[in-house]
Amino acid sequence: MSNYSPLEVTFVKGEGCWLTDTKGDQYLDALSGIGVVNLGHCHPVITKNLIDQSQQLLHTSNVYRIGNQEKLAKELCTLAKMDKVFFSNSGAEANEAAIKIVRLFARSKDIEKPVILTANQGFHGRTMATLSATGQSKVQAGFAPLMSEFIHVNYDDIEAISDYQSNANVVAVMVEPIQGEAGIIIPKNDYLNKVQELCNKNGWLLILDGVQSCMGRTGKLFAHEHNQITPDILCLAKGLGNGVPIGACLAKGVASKMLTPGTHGSTFGGNPLVTSAALGVLDVFQNTNVLENVNKMSEYFRSEFDNKIKNNIAVKELRIKGLMIGIGLDSNIIDCSQLVKKALKDNLLINVTGTTIRMLPPLIITKEEIDILISKLIKLIST
Numbered sequence: 611m612s613n614y615s616p617l618e619v620t621f622v623k624g625e626g627c628w629l630t631d632t633k634g635d636q637y638l639d640a641l642s643g644i645g646v647v648n649l650g651h652c653h654p655v656i657t658k659n660l661i662d663q664s665q666q667l668l669h670t671s672n673v674y675r676i677g678n679q680e681k682l683a684k685e686l687c688t689l690a691k692m693d694k695v696f697f698s699n700s701g702a703e704a705n706e707a708a709i710k711i712v713r714l715f716a717r718s719k720d721i722e723k724p725v726i727l728t729a730n731q732g733f734h735g736r737t738m739a740t741l742s743a744t745g746q747s748k749v750q751a752g753f754a755p756l757m758s759e760f761i762h763v764n765y766d767d768i769e770a771i772s773d774y775q776s777n778a779n780v781v782a783v784m785v786e787p788i789q790g791e792a793g794i795i796i797p798k799n800d801y802l803n804k805v806q807e808l809c810n811k812n813g814w815l816l817i818l819d820g821v822q823s824c825m826g827r828t829g830k831l832f833a834h835e836h837n838q839i840t841p842d843i844l845c846l847a848k849g850l851g852n853g854v855p856i857g858a859c860l861a862k863g864v865a866s867k868m869l870t871p872g873t874h875g876s877t878f879g880g881n882p883l884v885t886s887a888a889l890g891v892l893d894v895f896q897n898t899n900v901l902e903n904v905n906k907m908s909e910y911f912r913s914e915f916d917n918k919i920k921n922n923i924a925v926k927e928l929r930i931k932g933l934m935i936g937i938g939l940d941s942n943i944i945d946c947s948q949l950v951k952k953a954l955k956d957n958l959l960i961n962v963t964g965t966t967i968r969m970l971p972p973l974i975i976t977k978e979e980i981d982i983l984i985s986k987l988i989k990l991i992s993t
């Protein structure tokens with residue numbers, strides 16, 4: 611169907627930060643398939659797990675116990691300080707599970723019409739429930755009637771949330787630790803802490819949609835670790851499988867007890883193959899210095915940006931946390947709509963959201979590759 615409009619390029623091979631197209635030309639991938647291939651293309655540990663598992667067993671369904679799934683659940687819950695996990699096949703489905711948990715939580719409190727506070731410009735997916743949660747009219751256009759429980763408030767505005775304390779129907783707050791699709795919007799350092807305080811005070815569930823900002827992207831395995839908090843529900847996907855489709859909805863305490871046998875499910879969810887990839891991802895995070903590399907390369911990108919790009923008249927600001935990078939541009943000076951194609955011609959893969967160049971390069975990127983990225987960015991914004 612015509613819901614995508616792909617660029618005129620087809621990639622046939624990937625290795626680390628590089629993709630090769632059908633003509634044999636190489637491209638620097640500063641987008642990682644939209645924050646998915648966080649450990650680089652065809653990471654050997656994950657490839658080996660996939661080969662081994664595909665020779666053993668691909669799928670049995672959740673009618674039976676799945677060894678890899680149980681192992682992954684234990685490891686994820688330990689790392690994230692959560693109690694239970696539901697495995698899905700995507701970010702939207704992880705959020706769907708979170709929204710269903712909230713409905714059951716509301717029932718348990720005899721609230722008939724629950725309200726979930728979500729953020730303007732936030733992005734939570736494209737299913738009916740998650741597009742209703744999404745605070746972007748372009749995602750919702752044409753799809754009314756939407757689910758009515760979401761009230762959108764300004765992001766990074768704690769007053770906007772605290773104003774709802776008198777509303778007895780509010781049961782949860784759902785936000786991204788950093789807004790990704792909105793163009794890398796980084797809230798104030800203590801925003802998430804204050805949101806959690808309000809949730810604790812009012813008995814609301816805190817749902818963090820870490821689909822894009824977790825799995826090492828910000829320099830910690832989970833983005834909210836910067837705030838030393840633990841949400842009630844944490845949704846993961848994108849980088850969790852480094853390219854195979856897997857999502858996870860983790861929950862702790864009361865939120866972890868809502869789903870009982872028969873209340874939710876997924877045929878493919880957490881199958882032996884995809885969980886073997888995610889186990890490989892956790893293996894790499896625990897046994898290599900990839901997080902250290904994110905922090906080093908983030909610092910290096912920032913200093914190179916300050917030295918070589920900051921003073922360009924088209925550049926307004928840099929928004930960066932780990933390797934989640936947004937460069938805000940002045941659309942009076944540069945035509946942002948042409949930048950993705952211009953970059954592609956120079957063998958660079960980026961995203962442009964409104965007036966922001968958005969980059970999510972592989973977390974294994976090297977100093978030499980940052981140098982190439984910086985020089986390509988200089989060329990890109992030179993008018």
Ligand SMILES: *Cc1c(COP(=O)(O)O)cnc(C)c1O
Binds near residue numbers: 703705733790822847
């Ligand atoms: C990408 C994304 C989603 C949706 O994930 P899908 O796998 O495309 O369903 C949800 N939330 C956030 C924050 C995302 O970045």
